[in-house]
Amino acid sequence: MTAMTDDSIPVTPRAIHDEMIAFGIMAALLLVVPLTGIYPFFVMQALCFALLACAFNLLIGYGGLLSFGHAMFLGTAGYCTAHALKVWGVSPELGILVGTAGAAALAVITGLVAIRRQGIYFAMITLALSQLLFFIYLQAPFTHGEDGIQGIPQGRLFGVFNLANPTILYYVILAGFLFGFLVIFRTINSPFGEVLKAIRENEPRAISLGYKTDQYKLLAYILSGTLAGLAGALKVFVAQNASLTDVEVAMSGQIVLMTLVGGLGTVFGPVVGAFIIVAMQQYLSGLGQWVTVIQGAVFVVCVLTFRRGIIGEVAHYFRRSL
Amino acid sequence: MADLKMADAATKPATATGASPVLAVQDLQAWYGESHILHGINFNVNAGEVVTLLGRNGAGKTTTLKSVMGIIGKRTGSVRFDGQEIIRASSDKIARMGVAFCPEERGIFASLDVRENLLLPPIVRPGGLSLEQIFDLFPNLKERLDSQGTKLSGGEQQMLAIARILRTGARFLMLDEPTEGLAPVIIQQIGHTIARLKKEGFTILLVEQNFRFAATVADRYYIVEHGKVIDGFANADLQANMDKLHTYLGV
Amino acid sequence: MQALYAQLLVGLINGSFYALLSLGLAVIFGMLNIINFAHGAVYMMGAFVAYFLLNVAGIGYWPALIIAPIVVGIFGMILERTMLQWLAGLDHLYGLLLTFGLALIIQGVFQNYFGSSGLPYSIPDELKGGMNLGFMYLPIYRGWVVIFSLIVCIGTWYLIERTRLGAYLRAATENPTLVRAFGINVPRMITLTYGLGVGLAALAGVLSAPINQVRPLMGENVIIVVFAVVVIGGMGSIMGSIITGFALGVIEGLTKYFYPEASNTVVFVLMVLVLLVKPTGLTGRAA
Numbered sequence: 001m002t003a004m005t006d007d008s009i010p011v012t013p014r015a016i017h018d019e020m021i022a023f024g025i026m027a028a029l030l031l032v033v034p035l036t037g038i039y040p041f042f043v044m045q046a047l048c049f050a051l052l053a054c055a056f057n058l059l060i061g062y063g064g065l066l067s068f069g070h071a072m073f074l075g076t077a078g079y080c081t082a083h084a085l086k087v088w089g090v091s092p093e094l095g096i097l098v099g100t101a102g103a104a105a106l107a108v109i110t111g112l113v114a115i116r117r118q119g120i121y122f123a124m125i126t127l128a129l130s131q132l133l134f135f136i137y138l139q140a141p142f143t144h145g146e147d148g149i150q151g152i153p154q155g156r157l158f159g160v161f162n163l164a165n166p167t168i169l170y171y172v173i174l175a176g177f178l179f180g181f182l183v184i185f186r187t188i189n190s191p192f193g194e195v196l197k198a199i200r201e202n203e204p205r206a207i208s209l210g211y212k213t214d215q216y217k218l219l220a221y222i223l224s225g226t227l228a229g230l231a232g233a234l235k236v237f238v239a240q241n242a243s244l245t246d247v248e249v250a251m252s253g254q255i256v257l258m259t260l261v262g263g264l265g266t267v268f269g270p271v272v273g274a275f276i277i278v279a280m281q282q283y284l285s286g287l288g289q290w291v292t293v294i295q296g297a298v299f300v301v302c303v304l305t306f307r308r309g310i311i312g313e314v315a316h317y318f319r320r321s322l
Numbered sequence: 323m324a325d326l327k328m329a330d331a332a333t334k335p336a337t338a339t340g341a342s343p344v345l346a347v348q349d350l351q352a353w354y355g356e357s358h359i360l361h362g363i364n365f366n367v368n369a370g371e372v373v374t375l376l377g378r379n380g381a382g383k384t385t386t387l388k389s390v391m392g393i394i395g396k397r398t399g400s401v402r403f404d405g406q407e408i409i410r411a412s413s414d415k416i417a418r419m420g421v422a423f424c425p426e427e428r429g430i431f432a433s434l435d436v437r438e439n440l441l442l443p444p445i446v447r448p449g450g451l452s453l454e455q456i457f458d459l460f461p462n463l464k465e466r467l468d469s470q471g472t473k474l475s476g477g478e479q480q481m482l483a484i485a486r487i488l489r490t491g492a493r494f495l496m497l498d499e500p501t502e503g504l505a506p507v508i509i510q511q512i513g514h515t516i517a518r519l520k521k522e523g524f525t526i527l528l529v530e531q532n533f534r535f536a537a538t539v540a541d542r543y544y545i546v547e548h549g550k551v552i553d554g555f556a557n558a559d560l561q562a563n564m565d566k567l568h569t570y571l572g573v
Numbered sequence: 574m575q576a577l578y579a580q581l582l583v584g585l586i587n588g589s590f591y592a593l594l595s596l597g598l599a600v601i602f603g604m605l606n607i608i609n610f611a612h613g614a615v616y617m618m619g620a621f622v623a624y625f626l627l628n629v630a631g632i633g634y635w636p637a638l639i640i641a642p643i644v645v646g647i648f649g650m651i652l653e654r655t656m657l658q659w660l661a662g663l664d665h666l667y668g669l670l671l672t673f674g675l676a677l678i679i680q681g682v683f684q685n686y687f688g689s690s691g692l693p694y695s696i697p698d699e700l701k702g703g704m705n706l707g708f709m710y711l712p713i714y715r716g717w718v719v720i721f722s723l724i725v726c727i728g729t730w731y732l733i734e735r736t737r738l739g740a741y742l743r744a745a746t747e748n749p750t751l752v753r754a755f756g757i758n759v760p761r762m763i764t765l766t767y768g769l770g771v772g773l774a775a776l777a778g779v780l781s782a783p784i785n786q787v788r789p790l791m792g793e794n795v796i797i798v799v800f801a802v803v804v805i806g807g808m809g810s811i812m813g814s815i816i817t818g819f820a821l822g823v824i825e826g827l828t829k830y831f832y833p834e835a836s837n838t839v840v841f842v843l844m845v846l847v848l849l850v851k852p853t854g855l856t857g858r859a860a
Contacts, residue, residue, distance in 0.1 A: 068669075116849075119665055119666065120669060124801075124804055125804055125844070132842065135837040139834060249793075288685065290681065290685060292680070292684070293678050293685070296676070296678035296679075299673060300656065300671055300675060302670075302674075304659060304671070307663075392754070413750070413753045413754040414755075414757055417753075422755075429751040431743065434740055441737070442741070442744055442752075444757060487755075
């Protein structure tokens with residue numbers, strides 16, 4: 001059987017060099033976005049989803065664990081941040097911290113359950129856990145059920161930066177994204193990341209080498225969930241609401257789709273995938289339910305003919321690591 | 323061309339009998355994924371013969387049987403069974419033509435009881451052994467029909483693995499190391515079985531590490547090394563070839 | 574007490590659907606190594622085929638009970654031949670992703686034409702009404718669903734565990750290469766198995782149509798509950814799937830009576846508990 005993310009290109013100094021250059025280009029492009037006149041709301045939204053997809057990718061691409069419930073971190077962090085901002089009236093930085101911490105706590109709890117099984121079962125368990133959470137949020141009073149938490153004040157970050165200003169908000173979101181991205185990038189290239197890859201390739205062998213693989217997987221899961229939570233917390237400032245759609249299975253499916261389109265197990269694939277899927281939704285929103293059909297078709301086509309994803313194909317063609 | 327010459331040398335004993343072979347393998351090459359395992363296998367098996375492939379571990383004997391059976395993904399060359407080319411046929415088609423295979427790992431199904439294991443391979447043509455004849459050969463099996471297949475002892479599992487392909491009507495049997503890991507008394511029983519099958523007109527292609535066992539049943543031998551047949555001789559010439567054989571097999 | 578028995582019956586009915594669906598999932602997983610995410614979508618298709626048969630062709634419930642599973646089963650076999658087949662040898666997760674995509678397509682298409690509201694499908698005349706059992710009033714159709722599902726489940730169990738065809742199926746689940754080398758057309762068996770699993774889901778859809786109405790998204794949430802059922806029960810045993818399916822339906826029904834707030838979540842909570850106590854599932858082998 002071939003693994004889902006067959007990383008045939010070894011991590012070499014050159015590979016890291018390539019990735020650093022690509023990172024520089026990406027950061028530069030994103031920095032000049034407000035000068036180009038591109039609708040910043042779209043890019044901000046895409047950046048939140050890009051961070052979310054990168055966090056998801058850390059788990060599948062480097063740990064071999066496909067989570068079909070990653071929306072639960074997005075939604076949980078969103079509700080926590082929104083509640084803290086609106087009801088407790090905390091400052092934005094504290095609101096982000098509350099949301100991220102909420103997702104981290106959820107990751108610890110669900111992680112202890114989910115990592116008990118692998119492969120297909122892990123996917124089904126994470127899906128079921130997120131559905132459990134969906135029903136809890138549907139009934140819990142603080143989420144306001146179907147309405148969600150609306151009209152969230154954006155406030156001033158550190159008391160200085162006015163987040164109601166789209167340009168300032170954009171750079172704050174960008175900073176959050178780049179921070180999360182670098183944490184993931186650093187993790188992948190750390191000894192911890194190497195052990196994760198070893199577990200993905202051959203878990204029994206990693207165990208026989210003396211690694212407590214369950215602890216590694218749990219740590220990866222918690223890190224992934226926490227960063228997905230950061231994305232959820234940031235998204236509250238962009239969307240100014242927190243609603244059930246962020247906890248739905250459909251959302252988890254979209255996270256999977258973004259990563260699949262961009263390239264499972266590639267560093268930049270999830271970012272590219274997130275921009276494509278968010279753009280697709282934006283431009284096709286007039287088509288109603290056909291968007292779902294198109295997304296399904298993209299899934300099918302990707303799995304049948306395009307398993308490396310966009311960045312995966314590019315990297316493969318140039319024999320580079322991206 | 324060098325390969326073909328080698329093949330001529332190897333197939334000499336076969337042409338001596340004059341009959342057209344049941345199985346004729348020419349320049350068979352096979353791959354497991356990317357790795358090239360067989361590099362040009364040539365041999366024949368004639369009707370009613372017991373032919374043994376000898377060779378060291380990893381020489382390609384098992385892969386040869388699997389390639390004939392059609393269960394190796396990529397294979398080229400020619401395999402003719404009863405005069406028909408089967409190199410591109412799927413394994414179910416090959417089985418339906420009357421080829422039966424008993425794998426080295428025996429392949430007894432854990433989720434089936436002994437009876438179900440025994441009755442699993444479908445009848446592909448008339449002329450197979452009846453259940454009575456099979457129980458006559460392997461009386462142990464009759465007593466254990468309701469046991470789970472993998473609860474049998476190693477020897478019983480081997481008997482079951484052979485027994486179930488005798489029912490099907492296939493007259494050409496490929497047995498992959500039927501004596502591996504078994505007690506001498508059971509090896510003897512399997513030897514008797516093969517001798518009896520031969521008497522009844524079955525054609526048998528055997529893979530063996532146990533050269534002493536092979537000597538009790540085989541008509542001819544082929545030596546496989548590095549994915550090629552490098553030599554072949556009849557049982558009558560065994561003593562004359564003993565020194566060579568020791569070099570080939572490293573025993 | 575009336576209410577308790579009524580919820581128990583609802584639980585048994587949901588349990589029937591869980592059993593039929595998880596049974597199909599287990600059979601498909603055994604042969605194809607694929608978790609069929611489209612199982613909820615084909616369940617819905619079963620109900621819609623029954624609806625079309627009645628409203629377009631005037632064909633009623635009883636023929637639909639046979640025709641709908643066959644039609645949907647053939648649809649499934651086409652999917653298997655044109656798509657799922659190409660995933661052989663790849664990581665199992667690709668099967669999950671592909672069938673998830675198929676579910677999105679199928680449900681999306683139906684939603685486009687039929688929206689999200691339910692279409693009525695009436696109970697056949699023969700099964701209308703109810704009877705008073707003394708301790709409760711039993712609507713005949715509901716009783717029929719439970720009994721008929723039980724018969725189908727046990728029939729499927731018998732087919733797989735006790736017949737020659739089932740022996741082929743079990744053997745091919747263990748070692749398809751060898752079974753094929755015995756002269757059995759395993760690729761065809763795989764296609765038929767997928768058709769069987771999908772057909773069982775469609776049958777559950779027809780049975781559910783008069784109770785739950787016919788809705789494009791009727792399978793969307795059910796499939797996730799069934800995934801939890803499968804995690805709890807394990808996929809190694811056919812009888813295990815059946816018993817777990819019915820048992821969880823009943824537990825859900827009881828929860829509706831004693832603590833209705835938790836009725837949506839009880840199956841998932843049980844899944845968590847089982848994973849903490851016995852990670853391989855109640856009847857499962859290690860994956």
